[in-house]
Amino acid sequence: MSNTFTFGGNLKKSVLGLAVVGLVLGVVLGFFFDDTSHHSRLWANLLLNTYYFAGIAVTGVFFITAHQLGYGGWHTVFKRVPIAMGRFLYVAFFLFLIIVAGLWLSPEGLYSHWADPHHRDSIVLGKAPFLTRKAYALGVIIFFGLWALFTWLLSKKFISIKNWKEYSSAKKISAGFLLVFGVSSSILSWWVIMSLDPHWYSTLFGWYNLASYFCAGFAMMILLMIGFKRMGHLPNVTEDHIHDVAKLMFGFSVFWTYLMFSQFMLIWYANIPEATIWFTKRFDIPMFKAIFFIALAINFFLPVLAILKRDAKRNFLTVGTISVLLIFGHYLDFYHMVMVEPMGIPHGNHATTEHDSHANLSADNVLYAEVDAGHEGDVNGHAEEIHDDLHAEDEHMHLDETGHADEHTVVSDSHADEDHGEEAHTAAGHGNDEHGHGKELTYAKLGLVELFFFLGFLGLFLFMTFTGLDGEDLESGDDPFLEESKNHHVKYS
Numbered sequence: 142m143s144n145t146f147t148f149g150g151n152l153k154k155s156v157l158g159l160a161v162v163g164l165v166l167g168v169v170l171g172f173f174f175d176d177t178s179h180h181s182r183l184w185a186n187l188l189l190n191t192y193y194f195a196g197i198a199v200t201g202v203f204f205i206t207a208h209q210l211g212y213g214g215w216h217t218v219f220k221r222v223p224i225a226m227g228r229f230l231y232v233a234f235f236l237f238l239i240i241v242a243g244l245w246l247s248p249e250g251l252y253s254h255w256a257d258p259h260h261r262d263s264i265v266l267g268k269a270p271f272l273t274r275k276a277y278a279l280g281v282i283i284f285f286g287l288w289a290l291f292t293w294l295l296s297k298k299f300i301s302i303k304n305w306k307e308y309s310s311a312k313k314i315s316a317g318f319l320l321v322f323g324v325s326s327s328i329l330s331w332w333v334i335m336s337l338d339p340h341w342y343s344t345l346f347g348w349y350n351l352a353s354y355f356c357a358g359f360a361m362m363i364l365l366m367i368g369f370k371r372m373g374h375l376p377n378v379t380e381d382h383i384h385d386v387a388k389l390m391f392g393f394s395v396f397w398t399y400l401m402f403s404q405f406m407l408i409w410y411a412n413i414p415e416a417t418i419w420f421t422k423r424f425d426i427p428m429f430k431a432i433f434f435i436a437l438a439i440n441f442f443l444p445v446l447a448i449l450k451r452d453a454k455r456n457f458l459t460v461g462t463i464s465v466l467l468i469f470g471h472y473l474d475f476y477h478m479v480m481v482e483p484m485g486i487p488h489g490n491h492a493t494t495e496h497d498s499h500a501n502l503s504a505d506n507v508l509y510a511e512v513d514a515g516h517e518g519d520v521n522g523h524a525e526e527i528h529d530d531l532h533a534e535d536e537h538m539h540l541d542e543t544g545h546a547d548e549h550t551v552v553s554d555s556h557a558d559e560d561h562g563e564e565a566h567t568a569a570g571h572g573n574d575e576h577g578h579g580k581e582l583t584y585a586k587l588g589l590v591e592l593f594f595f596l597g598f599l600g601l602f603l604f605m606t607f608t609g610l611d612g613e614d615l616e617s618g619d620d621p622f623l624e625e626s627k628n629h630h631v632k633y634s
Contacts, residue, residue, distance in 0.1 A: 144374055148611035156603045163597025171590045179250045182590060185483040188240060188251060190598040192333055193354060193475045195233035195285070197468075197602065200358020201226030202292055203322060204389075205299060206315035209308075214622025215385065215629040218377040221300060221617065222365050225609035226358070227292035229602045234285045241278045251483050252277070255339045264415075265339050272339055277332050284325040291318040296609065303619040326351050334475075337482040341419040345404045350478075352397035356440065357471040359390035360464035365606065367461050374615050380455040381631045387454035390467065391444050397471075398441040422481055426582050432477045439470030472595060476587070484585040 171183035201223030208216055216223075243250055249257050255265045255272040265272065291314070298311050327347025335346050343349070363386050369375045408416045423429040444463060453459045617623060 144376060144614050144616050146369070146372075146374055146607075146610045146613060146615055148607040152607070156600055156607060158600070160597055160600030160604050163593045163595075163600055165597075167590055167593035167597050170593065174590065175584075179247055179253075181250060181483045182584065182586075184240070184243060184251050185480055185585075186591060186594040187236065188333070188483075189475055189479045190594050191233055191236040191240070192479075193357070193472060194229055194598050194602050195288075196350070196354025197358040197361050198227050198229035198233065198292075199288055199322070199326075200355050201362065202230070202288070202295060202318065203355075204358075204362070205295060206291075206318045206322075209299065209311055209315040210319065214620075214625040215382070217620050217622045217626035218616055218629075219366055219369075219375055219382060220620075221610060221613065221615050222369070222375075222606075223362055224292075224295050224299060225606045226361065226365070226602075227288075227295060228605040228609040230285065230289045230292045232601060232605060234282075234289045237281050237285050241281060244274055244277060252336060254482070255336065268339060271331075272336055277336075280328060280332055284321075284329050287321050287325065291321070300613075300617065301619065302617065302621070305621060308621060334478055337479065338419060340415060343404050343408070343416070343419075345400055349397070349400045349404060352393055352400055353440075353471045353474050355393045356390060356397055357468050359386055359393065360467040361602075362386055363390065363460060363464045364468075367457050369615065370457075377616065377627045379629070380457070381629050382626075383457065383460060384451070384454045384631050385629075387448060387460045390464065391448055391454070394440060394444045394467070398437075401437070422582065423477065426481070426585075428585070428587070429477060429481060429583075432473050432587075436470050436473040436477060439466055440474065443467075443470075476591070480585040481583050484583045 167186065168183065171186055172180060175182040204216070204223045205220060207213075208220075240251070244252060244256055252272075254260050255268070256274055256277075261269075270276070294314050298307070298314060302308050302311060327350075330347045330350040331342075334350065335342060363383060366375060366378055366383060366386070370378060405420065408420065423433065443466060447463050448454050448460060620626075
């Protein structure tokens, strides 16, 4: 069997067609069939898929560097596959430049709750040093740029290691990447995903993101390895290699579940309104409540039931099927994280005004969401305090040069107490409008736009991966660990 991969013919046409058709249809449908202002559905899908597939790509880079630093050699016969996966980070860097440009050109879009000065309140202002357009642009560009740079270094230094001196040099690059990744992975999750709702935070969020896209990344790695095997490549990859990658996929599935439960349980137990609002918003929307439990079933119960046994991890059909489902399941997980806030419907008469928030996230609404749930006695004092702070902030922002509040501020403040409870009640999804309970909190849908965007990004990811392997020998012939990898066996006494 030849171990040189050629990316051409029908395979190239199919992958390129999937990427082009998917992205074109996704962008066109997202642009013209969007119920939101500022094309939020288009931008939200762009953000979701760019971040998700970037996470899958960086899983390959992490896999290689971690093993390189720890003198791991069992993966050598297929190490070019995860290295090639990282090539999508070049595209992710470019796409995040577009997202950053959109943030500057249209602050009313994805991150309007902190990028648009009209939507800021006392909570957002308290996070101003971190949540600014300059900080976001600088951090995202630097971190994704570093990820792309290390991917390029891997493709130059790691593919053809011939002796221990070159191996030691590659170790230094590995240590540098792991240091950068350890810091940037969490910070990027805060900027890119968590800041969509700037009032909410979780100290486990960075780890939760990492565990989710690592599961999908190892699933993609397994599918690529099985695919190359069926095309007649990677002759020395055996069920033992697939078994070990499947163990990583299974282990991170359990780790993801642990983090998901820990985050949810601690927020539920503490019952702090600023924290519970993230879940209550999603549970008030039937589709998002269903996605939460579907993702849990796919991403935890399915792997436990299907590949817990050793033999299942060594069966290509079984582990391949589970890998496909996990890629879909963790896409749903990120959809659940991303889509509510950018696609939210403003409160009141469901019409966008200058001071409306897309997802009803003002601080007073956050607090009163829990009042409706029967915790009025615990929350009213804190709500009143923040409500007063918001009024003071509004008065401060409307003061003219002579130090007097303008007429608009006085009028709006005089009616604030009268309308406060009703608006918060409606914003929390408990209004008695004609649309019914919870159904009009968001414009988010799982439709053709989402399908075409996902397929387009999948095609783009495969195109970048296969292009990186085109004309290359998929096995590193002179690597010091090659013989160890060829004789890799997983035995149990």
